[in-house]
Amino acid sequence: MHANLFNHTFTYLVTVLKKDKLKIIFWLLGISFFVVAVGHAYPALFPDQAELIGLAEAMRNPMMVAMFGPVYDPENYTIAQALGNQMLIFSMMFSAIMSIFIVSKMTRGDEEEGILELIQSLPVGRLTQTGVTVILIVFMNIILALLIGFGLALIPEDSITVVGSLTYGFSIGATGILMGAITLILAQLFENNRTVMGMSFLVLGVMYLLRGMGDLSENILVWLMPLNWPARVEVYINNYNELNVLTLGVSFVLFAVGCYLNLRRDLEAGMFAQKPGKTAASKVLKTPTGFVLRLLKAGLIAWIVTLFILGLTYGSIFGDLDTFIEGSDIFEQMLPGGEYPLNVQFMSVIMMVVALTAGIGPIMFLNRLATEEKKNHTEHLYARALSRTRLLSIFTVTALISNALLLFIGSLGLIMGVQVSMDEPIGSLQILQAGFAYLPALWFMIGLGVLLIGFLPQKTSIIWIYFVYAFFAVYLGNVINLPAFFSYLTPYGFIDQLPIDAFRILPTVIILTLTAIMVALGYVGYIKRDLKG
Amino acid sequence: MAVIKVDHVSKCYGKVQALKDVNLSVNEGDIYGFIGPNGAGKTTLIRVLLGILKADQGQAHMFEKDVWLDAVDIHKKMAYVPGDVKLWPNLTGGEVIDLLINMRQKTNGDKKLALIKKFDLDTSKKCRSYSKGNRQKVALIAALASNADVFILDEPTSGLDPLMEKVFQEEIMQLKKAGKTVFLSSHILSEIDTLCDHVSIIRDGEIIESGPLEALRHLTRTTVRLSTKETITDLDQLKGVHDYSVESGMHVFQIESKAMDALIKHLSRYSITRFESNPPTLEDLFMRHYQGV
Numbered sequence: 001m002h003a004n005l006f007n008h009t010f011t012y013l014v015t016v017l018k019k020d021k022l023k024i025i026f027w028l029l030g031i032s033f034f035v036v037a038v039g040h041a042y043p044a045l046f047p048d049q050a051e052l053i054g055l056a057e058a059m060r061n062p063m064m065v066a067m068f069g070p071v072y073d074p075e076n077y078t079i080a081q082a083l084g085n086q087m088l089i090f091s092m093m094f095s096a097i098m099s100i101f102i103v104s105k106m107t108r109g110d111e112e113e114g115i116l117e118l119i120q121s122l123p124v125g126r127l128t129q130t131g132v133t134v135i136l137i138v139f140m141n142i143i144l145a146l147l148i149g150f151g152l153a154l155i156p157e158d159s160i161t162v163v164g165s166l167t168y169g170f171s172i173g174a175t176g177i178l179m180g181a182i183t184l185i186l187a188q189l190f191e192n193n194r195t196v197m198g199m200s201f202l203v204l205g206v207m208y209l210l211r212g213m214g215d216l217s218e219n220i221l222v223w224l225m226p227l228n229w230p231a232r233v234e235v236y237i238n239n240y241n242e243l244n245v246l247t248l249g250v251s252f253v254l255f256a257v258g259c260y261l262n263l264r265r266d267l268e269a270g271m272f273a274q275k276p277g278k279t280a281a282s283k284v285l286k287t288p289t290g291f292v293l294r295l296l297k298a299g300l301i302a303w304i305v306t307l308f309i310l311g312l313t314y315g316s317i318f319g320d321l322d323t324f325i326e327g328s329d330i331f332e333q334m335l336p337g338g339e340y341p342l343n344v345q346f347m348s349v350i351m352m353v354v355a356l357t358a359g360i361g362p363i364m365f366l367n368r369l370a371t372e373e374k375k376n377h378t379e380h381l382y383a384r385a386l387s388r389t390r391l392l393s394i395f396t397v398t399a400l401i402s403n404a405l406l407l408f409i410g411s412l413g414l415i416m417g418v419q420v421s422m423d424e425p426i427g428s429l430q431i432l433q434a435g436f437a438y439l440p441a442l443w444f445m446i447g448l449g450v451l452l453i454g455f456l457p458q459k460t461s462i463i464w465i466y467f468v469y470a471f472f473a474v475y476l477g478n479v480i481n482l483p484a485f486f487s488y489l490t491p492y493g494f495i496d497q498l499p500i501d502a503f504r505i506l507p508t509v510i511i512l513t514l515t516a517i518m519v520a521l522g523y524v525g526y527i528k529r530d531l532k533g
Numbered sequence: 534m535a536v537i538k539v540d541h542v543s544k545c546y547g548k549v550q551a552l553k554d555v556n557l558s559v560n561e562g563d564i565y566g567f568i569g570p571n572g573a574g575k576t577t578l579i580r581v582l583l584g585i586l587k588a589d590q591g592q593a594h595m596f597e598k599d600v601w602l603d604a605v606d607i608h609k610k611m612a613y614v615p616g617d618v619k620l621w622p623n624l625t626g627g628e629v630i631d632l633l634i635n636m637r638q639k640t641n642g643d644k645k646l647a648l649i650k651k652f653d654l655d656t657s658k659k660c661r662s663y664s665k666g667n668r669q670k671v672a673l674i675a676a677l678a679s680n681a682d683v684f685i686l687d688e689p690t691s692g693l694d695p696l697m698e699k700v701f702q703e704e705i706m707q708l709k710k711a712g713k714t715v716f717l718s719s720h721i722l723s724e725i726d727t728l729c730d731h732v733s734i735i736r737d738g739e740i741i742e743s744g745p746l747e748a749l750r751h752l753t754r755t756t757v758r759l760s761t762k763e764t765i766t767d768l769d770q771l772k773g774v775h776d777y778s779v780e781s782g783m784h785v786f787q788i789e790s791k792a793m794d795a796l797i798k799h800l801s802r803y804s805i806t807r808f809e810s811n812p813p814t815l816e817d818l819f820m821r822h823y824q825g826v
Contacts, residue, residue, distance in 0.1 A: 112622075191661065192622055276657035277624075281631030285624075291632055295621070376619040380672070383583050383613035383685075384636035387605045531585045533615075 005263075007125035013132045016106075024136075027102070028144055031094040035087070035172070036151030038476075042083050043157045052077045059085055063317050063346055066212035072234050078159035080236035083152075088171060089231050093208075095144055095176030096227075099137055100200040103180045106133040107187035108196045117267060130184070130262050134255050137180035145173030164236035167244070171230035174247040178226055179204060181254035188261035191270040198302055205306060209313050216317065226250055288386055292394045295372075296365050300402060303361035307410040310357055314350045315417015318343055318426070340500055347414070347426055348434050348497040354414065355438035356471055356492065358406035359445055362399040363463055366449040369395040370460045376533035388527050396450055396519065403442040411435035434498040440511040441491035447515035447522070454525025457532070466490075536561045536683055536714045537582065541591035544577055544738075551577040553738045554591070559716055559731070564709055566729035566746070567718040568819065574738040575718045576616055579687050582716075583613060595683065609637060612676035616687035616718070618668040620660035626671045627656030633675035645678040651700050665692035677704055683714045690721060702727060722816055734819075742818075749818060754787040756811040757796070761803040771796060783807070 017024070046052050056077035059068065068089055073081065107130070110116045116129055125131075149169025153162045183200045190196050204227070211228035214221025222228055229243040284290035293300075369392065372378050381391060411432050418425045445467065452460045470490035477487045487493030494507040539557035543550065552574050559565045569575050580586040581593055584604030593600045595607045620629055627649075634645065649656055652670045660668065669692045676684060690698045698721075705728050708715055719725055725732060726746070733743040742749060754775060760783050768784055769777035773792025778785050788796055790813075 277628070277659055279625065279627035279656040281628040281635070285628055286631055286635040288636065294624070376615070376617065377621060379580075379583070379585060379613075379615055380620075380633055381636060382585055382604070383608060383611070383615075384633065385605050385609045386636050528587070530587055533580075533585070533619075 005125040005127040006131045009128050009131045012128055016132055027098045032147035035091045035148050039083055039152045040155055042079050046079055062216050066216050066317055069215050069231050072237050079157050080159035084235035088235055091172050092175040095172045096179040096204055099176045099180035100183050103133055103137055103183040104193055104196045109193040112193050127259055130259055138177055141173040141176035145169040148172055163239055167233055167239040167241055168235050170244045171233055174230045174244040177251045178247050181251040184258035289394050303406055304409050307358055307406045308413040311410040311413020312417045315414040316421045318418050319421030344426055345500055348500050351434040354410040358410050359442040362403045363449055366395055366399040367460045370453050370457050373532050379533045392526050399446045407435045430499050437498045438495050440508050441495050444491035444511050444515045447518035450522030451518040454522035534561050538594045542588045542593055543590040544588055551738050555740055561714055562712050563731055564715045564729045566725040566732040569735035573735045610682045612679045612681035613685045614672045614676045614689045618672045620668055622661035625659055629671055630675045634678055637679050648674045648678055685716045687718045750813050754789050756787050758783050758785050758809040760807045761805050763803045
C-alpha cells in the first residue's frame with residue numbers, strides 16, 4: 001500500500017544540498033567557530049588554580065546551577081571543567097536553534113509556500129521530503145559535532161582531552177538531533193511555520209528552565225527532561241557518552257513518530273481540525289492599530305508568558321541563594337564589601353538576562369512589517385487610505401511599548417519569585433528600577449530595526465546577528481570577564497546596573513538621541529523607497 | 534477629463550528596464566483594457582499608479598494629483614485588486630473583507646453582503662484554506678463594495694470559474710452604468726472585448742498600441758475566403774493583400790482594412806459564388822503585437 005515512500009530521496013537530498021549550501025555552511029561554520037573560539041580563550045582566562053577553585057565555588061551557587069548545571073568535581077576544578085560547566089549548555093542551544101529553523105522551514109515552511117505541493121506532484125514518495133529533512137538535520141549535527149569536537153581537542157591544555165572534546169561535540173550534535181525530532185513532530189500538529197517555530201522554542205525554553213529546577217534540587221526533573229541528558233555527560237570528567245546514545249535513541253523514536261503522523265495527515269492540514277471562524281471583523285480589527293495588534297497577538301502573549309516564567313524562575317532561586325551564601329566562607333570573602341548585599345548584586349546580573357530576553361519579542365514585532373511586505377500583504381493596505389508613516393508608526397510604537405511591557409512583566413515575575421522565596425525580599429522598587437534602566441538599550445535596538453526597514457528591507461536579519469553578538473558580549477563579559485571593550489560596541493554595555501552602579505543621565509540621553517536619529521532616518525528611507533508588495 | 538494620466542514614465546530595476554517612456558490617459562467613465570504578455574510591465578505600471586513604486590522618470594497623476602505624493606488622498610477614491618492575491622492566513626475571509634473595506638473611508642455594508650452572496654464565498658473560513666479563486670473573490674468583494682470612483686484591477690478573473698467570471702462582468706457593467714472608471718489588466722481577451730472601450734497593449738515595457746478598440750481593429754487584417762465562376766488570377770497583385778493561397782478552389786488571403794473597398798470594386802467584375810470574411814479578432818491583434826510581427 002505504501003510502496004516507494006522514500007522514492008528519489010537521494011536525488012532530492014542532493015537538490016536541497018545544492019540549493020541551501022550557503023545556509024548550511026553559514027550555520028555549521030558560525031556555530032562551530034564561535035564555540036571553538038571561546039574554548040581557545042579559556043586557558044588564558046584562568047591562569048592559576050586558586051582562581052579556578054574560586055570560580056568553581058561561584059558556579060555552585062544555585063542561580064549558576066539553574067543556568068549552567070551542576071559542578072561535578074569542585075575540588076579538582078580544571079580549565080576543561082570550567083569550559084564544560086560554563087559553555088556546554090549554551091553551545092547546545094545553538095544546535096537546538098539551528099535544528100528548529102532548518103526543520104521548521106523544510107517541513108511547514110515549504111508546505112505553506114506551496115513548494116511541497118509541487119514536489120509531491122513529481123514521482124517522489126510521500127515521505128521523501130520528511131526523509132530528506134531527517135537525513136539533512138542528522139548529517140548537519142554530526143558534522144557540527146565533529147567540527148567542534150576536533151576544534152576543541154586542538155586547545156593546548158592538558159585537562160582538555162580528546163575524548164572529552166569529542167564528547168562535548170557529541171552532546172551538541174545530540175541536542176540538535178533531539179530538537180530536530182521534536183520540531184518534526186510539532187510540524188505535523190500545527191498548520192503554519194510561525195506556530196511550529198514558536199512552539200518549538202517554547203518546548204526548548206520550558207525544558208531548559210525545568211532542567212535548571214531539576215539540577216538545583218537534584219530531583220526527578222533532572223532525568224525527565226531529555227535536553228538535560230547531553231548536558232549531564234560530565235564532560236571532561238567522566239564523559240558518559242551513554243547519555244548521548246540514549247538521546248539519539250529517543251530522537252530516532254521521535255523521528256519515527258513524526259513520519260507516522262506525517263503519513264496520517266493531509267497536505268497542508270494539521271492534526272487539529274479547523275473550526276469555522278468569524279464571518280465579520282470585530283470593531284478592534286477594523287482599525288489599523290487593532291489589525292496590527294491582531295497580527296502580533298499570539299507572539300505578544302507568548303512573550304508575556306515567557307518573561308513572567310523567566311522572572312518567576314530566577315526569582316524563586318533567591319531563597320536558596322541566601323542560605324548558600326551564609327554557609328560558604330569563600331563566597332563571603334568574594335563579597336566586594338559594598339553597601340549592597342550579594343543577592344542584590346546577583347539580581348542586577350539576572351536583570352540583564354531578563355532585559356535582553358525582553359528585547360527579543362519587540363524586534364520580532366517590528367520586523368513583522370518587513371515580512372508582511374515580502375509576503376505581498378502590505379499592498380492591500382497601501383492601496384487603501386493608509387499612509388506609510390502611519391503603518392510604520394503603528395509597528396514602531398507597538399515595539400517600543402511592548403519593550404516596556406515585557407520589562408515590566410519580567411520584573412514582576414522576579415518580584416513575585418523573590419517575595420515568595422526570600423525571608424527578607426529585595427525591594428520591589430529596586431527590582432523595577434534595575435529593569436527599566438535597560439529600556440533605552442532595548443529602544444536602541446528598535447531604532448536600528450526601523451533604520452534597516454527603511455534602507456535594507458531584505459536584510460533585516462542583520463539585527464539578529466548584532467543582537468546575538470550583544471548578548472554574548474554583555475552576558476559572557478560578566479561570566480568569563482571579557483574585556484569591557486566588547487560590550488561597549490553594544491548599547492547594553494553602557495547601561496548602569498542598578499542599584500550597584502549609580503544612575504548616570506548622560507549615557508541614557510546619548511542612547512535615546514541615537515535611537516531617535518535612527519528612527520527618523522528609517523522613516524525617511526521607508527517613505528521614499530519602493531515597496532515590494 | 535482624464536482620471537488617470539501617465540506621462541513619460543520610466544522605471545528600472547537595476548539594469549532591467551521595466552517601463553520605457555509609458556504614456557497613458559484614461560478618461561472618466563472609461564472601461565480601459567490593458568493587455569500584454571507576462572513580464573511586459575503591467576503590474577509594474579499598476580504599482581507605480583498605486584504609489585508603491587516610484588517612477589524613475591516622468592509623472593503619473595490620478596484625479597490630477599501626483600500618485601507618489603498624494604497616494605493616501607487618491608486611495609480614498611480608488612479601489613484595487615492585485616493580480617496575485619496574498620492574504621493573512623490567520624484571518625477569516627469575512628474579517629479580511631471588513632478590514633480592507635474599513636481602511637477606506639466610504640463603506641457600503643449592504644453591498645458587501647449582496648456581493649458575498651453573488652460570488653458565493655464562505656466567509657467563515659481562514660484565508661489559509663482558500664484557493665486562488667476564493668482569495669481573488671475576497672479582494673474583489675472588498676474592492677467592489679466600496680464607493681470608489683476608479684477601480685484598478687490586475688488580472689482579476691484569472692482564478693475564477695466561468696460562472697463567477699460572468700458575475701464579475703455583470704458587476705463591471707454596473708460600474709460602467711454608474712459612470713465609474715475601470716482600469717482592467719487582463720489576459721482574457723473575450724473579457725476585454727466585451728467590457729472595454731479603450732485598449733492599450735504593452736510589450737517589453739513599452740506601450741505599442743493604444744486607442745479605442747474599434748480603431749485598433751482597423752489596424753489589423755480581415756481574413757477573406759472566396760470563390761468565383763470566372764477565374765481570377767491577379768488577386769495577389771492587389772495592394773493590401775497578404776498571405777494569398779488557393780485551398781480546394783477557394784482563394785484565401787488576408788486584407789488590410791483600408792484595401793477592402795478596392796477589393797470589392799475589383800471583385801464586382803466577376804460573379805462571386807461564395808464569400809466569407811472573418812473580422813479581425815482581438816486574438817489576431819494580440820498575436821500580431823505580442824510576436825512583434
